[in-house]
Amino acid sequence: MSQPDLVLYHSWISSASRKVRFCLAEKGLAYKAVKVSLSNFEHHSDWYKKLNPSGVVPALLVDGEPIVESNFINEYLDDRFPSPLLRPTDAHALYDMRLWSKYIDDVCLPAIQKHNWMTNYHPMAREWTDAELEERLAAIPTENRRHVWYRMARDPYTADELETALDILTDMRDRIEARTAAAGWITGSAFSLADINAAPYAKRLEELDPTAFDPDRFPNAGKWWRAVSTRPGFVAAKIENFVEQGQPDYDPDI
Ligand SMILES: N[C@@H](CCC(=O)N[C@@H](CS)C(=O)NCC(=O)O)C(=O)O
Numbered sequence: 001m002s003q004p005d006l007v008l009y010h011s012w013i014s015s016a017s018r019k020v021r022f023c024l025a026e027k028g029l030a031y032k033a034v035k036v037s038l039s040n041f042e043h044h045s046d047w048y049k050k051l052n053p054s055g056v057v058p059a060l061l062v063d064g065e066p067i068v069e070s071n072f073i074n075e076y077l078d079d080r081f082p083s084p085l086l087r088p089t090d091a092h093a094l095y096d097m098r099l100w101s102k103y104i105d106d107v108c109l110p111a112i113q114k115h116n117w118m119t120n121y122h123p124m125a126r127e128w129t130d131a132e133l134e135e136r137l138a139a140i141p142t143e144n145r146r147h148v149w150y151r152m153a154r155d156p157y158t159a160d161e162l163e164t165a166l167d168i169l170t171d172m173r174d175r176i177e178a179r180t181a182a183a184g185w186i187t188g189s190a191f192s193l194a195d196i197n198a199a200p201y202a203k204r205l206e207e208l209d210p211t212a213f214d215p216d217r218f219p220n221a222g223k224w225w226r227a228v229s230t231r232p233g234f235v236a237a238k239i240e241n242f243v244e245q246g247q248p249d250y251d252p253d254i
């Protein structure tokens with residue numbers, strides 16, 4: 001069977017996009033990457049909301065059909081292209097992989113977002129006039145993200161909120177330290193989507209706290225992070241420094 005046509009609408013610095021790039025690379029799948037500029041609000045444009053009605057990246061077109069939600073995209077890829085298999089076959093381990101991936105999306109994403117958005121979007125959004133703000137908010141399809149963009153413009157995250165967010169990511173590291181004690185991977189006995197889905201968060205945590213994966217203090221998590229971040233798939237996915245990769249002129253061929 002020939003490979004379907006895959007087009008990934010993504011942002012280099014988006015953790016959810018990074019998860020999908022990592023999965024595509026691990027599977028050796030060829031795809032076209034289309035950059036969606038978040039600072040130019042391309043993700044809130046009508047054409048993009050037809051691909052992802054939530055107005056967030058990523059979206060993957062499979063033979064022209066959009067699929068969304070990075071956890072589900074990665075599972076879809078594993079269903080459709082099972083070699084190499086990236087999910088455990090044991091029912092309980094599979095359940096655990098899904099629970100972990102939901103935790104990453106529900107808990108770690110909003111935490112990382114606080115730091116990323118204060119760096120990237122608050123300096124721009126605070127300059128908007130009330131009329132500009134109203135126009136921007138009107139294009140955002142979900143209440144949750146309207147609220148976050150409002151906060152970027154008028155009510156930035158406080159030092160306490162940023163500290164709590166970092167604590168959440170540090171707790172993720174502690175969970176990884178405990179989970180990897182048995183077999184070196186987050187779920188079950190092999191590298192899986194659980195590891196892929198956590199990797200962009202580990203990368204960003206290490207940038208915010210360079211000691212986060214210190215192998216002397218966190219031997220299991222340190223070893224795990226070295227194993228994950230040196231995989232050819234991780235390197236091919238270009239999960240790189242957030243600030244450098246967030247520059248408008250960063251757009252290498254993938
Ligand atoms: N649950 C979604 C989250 C997607 C998401 O939040 N994407 C972020 C980047 S990591 C985004 O598009 N942010 C821009 C915005 O909300 O305006 C997924 O996993 O695909």
